[in-house]
Amino acid sequence: MEKLKDTSKLFTVNKEAFEEIAAELKFFKNSEKVYKNYEKEVAKIEEQKAQLETELTQLMTEQVKLVKELELFKGDVSQVVYLRREMKNTVEEIEIVQQVLKEVEERFSELKVKYFPEFEEAMKKDNAEIQKIDFTPFVNNVLCEMLESVSIVGKEFAKQKVKADKFRQATWDEAVNRKYINRPNMINSTYNYTSMRYDFPSYPSQVLANDTLRELERLTSGMSTFINKDN
Secondary structure, eight states: OHHHHOGGGTOOOOHHHHHHHHHHOOTTHHHHHHHHHHHHHHHHHHHHHHHHHHHHHHHHHHHHHHHHHHHHTTTOHHHHHHHHHHHHHHHHHHHHHHHHHHHHHHHHHHHHHHHHHHHHHHHHHHHHHHHTOOOHHHHHHHHHHHHHHHHHHHHHHHHHHHHHHHHHHHTOOHHHIIIIISOTTSOOOOOOOOSSOOOOOOOOTTTSOHHHHHHHHHHHHHHHHHHHHTO
């Protein structure tokens, strides 16, 4: 009986195989495809934004330099005129770059608005594919194999029960019957073999089809018949 307690030798699940299969599954392939296209356009905008920010930094550095030079050459009229002209041009360029930078940043929101319907449609497709995943048939098959395997023990029990009946018959006669069985005002005693029991479980039809249940009941009926015979 101790051998039956070590279920690892009787039933095992190849978890490594499940992990390998799971790693290969792509549950959100449609969403991922849309996202990659979105990321490409985002990258282009990010590149433009980075270029403008670099240019803006250079212009502002130039502006600070011109302010210092105006202070340094304030006594030189011709130099002041030149520096103010340069300052004006720099300020105008800064304003232009800032305006373009603002427009570029707005394109991020425009891009989100553009891709949201595509994301939504892709998510619907992915969800539809996910809903098709059904492990019930697989689990049912494995469960049937397990129960059929357990029935092997039941068949062996039924075989040995025939011998056990001979043990009882060998030790029974009228004297035994009078002394132990048909005693007045006493609960009838029977020599039964019920220390090993297998009660066939009931499974809802959505887990196991009725025809499968009937087949499994047939496989284990020998065991249950011998058990119930003495009760």
